[in-house]
Amino acid sequence: MPTKKIYQILKDREERLTPRRRAIIETLSKNGPWSVDLILPELKKRGLPANKTTVYRELNFLNNLGLINELHLPGRKKYYEIQTEHHHHLICSKCKKIKQLKLPAILCKMLADVTYINNCTITNHHLEFSGLCNRCNK
Amino acid sequence: MPTKKIYQILKDREERLTPRRRAIIETLSKNGPWSVDLILPELKKRGLPANKTTVYRELNFLNNLGLINELHLPGRKKYYEIQTEHHHHLICSKCKKIKQLKLPAILCKMLADVTYINNCTITNHHLEFSGLCNRCNK
DNA sequence: ATTTTTGCAAAAGGTTTGCATTGAC
C-alpha cells in the first residue's frame, strides 16, 4: 500500500498526521520487517527522534487500523510490515537476517486457493522459510 | 518422533532421564503446541509438579538437542512441539486456539520441493493459517 | 478549546540466570 493511500485513509478517519506518525509510516514503507529498535534510529536520522513508547503505540495504532501487519517471527521482538504485495519470508540460519521472498506464481495461487480444510475456514496464511539467504549462500 | 526414540537418543548422549524430564517429554508427545503455562498443570496432574524455571530449562534443553521445535506464533509466549509428521497450524481468529492442520498432499509436496528461490537455499518452512477452526465454524 | 499525541517513569509479562540444594547415575 503506498504511503499516500495510508495518509488518505487516516484523513478519512479523521486521524491526525503528526510529523512523527508520518516519519514512522515512511520508514515502514521501506522494505523489510521492522521492529521498534530498527525504527528508532531511522527516526533519529530523519531529525524526528521519538521515544520508544511512541513507536510502540504508533505500531499498535496502525496495526489496529489494519494498515500494517504483525509478523510472527522467532525471538521476542515484534515485527511489522506495511501491507504490500503478498510475499513470504526467509530467515537466514547463518546471518539471522530476514529477507522477503516471492513464491512461484503457481504455488502462490494454490496456497491462496486453500480456503477450507478439515472443517476449518481459512482466510489468510503466513509462510516462513528457513535456509540461507543470497549473501550467505555464496 | 515416538517418546521411546527420544529416550534412546538421550541415553546415547548420556543425558539423564529424570522423572520430570520424562513427564515433560510425555506431555509434549500429546498433540498441540505447548507453552510453559500449558505444561505446568499437566505435570501437576501427573503428580510431578515442577517449577516453571525447570520447564523453561527443559524446553531449551530438548530444543537444543533438536528433539522439539520452537514455533513462531503470535503473542509473547514460546510454543514448542515434538517433531512429528509434517503439518501446519491454524490460529482461530475467534477462539484463538491453535489447531494442527495437514495440507493436501499435492500442495504439501510442492512446498517441500521449493529448495531454491532468488539465490536463497531453502531448508525448511513454517506455514501458519488464520481463519475459523472447526468448532467456531459451526 | 478540545482532543490526540508525546515523553517519562513505572508496571507488566514472559524468559533467563545465579546459586545453593537435591537427586540421578
Added chain:
DNA sequence: GTCAATGCAAACCTTTTGCAAAAAT
C-alpha cells in the same frame, strides 16, 4: 562421589500503562 537437575529469587528484555505536558485540529 560426581555431576546434572531442580527450586527459588532476582535479573532481564520487550512491551504496555498511567499520567502530565505539548501539539494538532
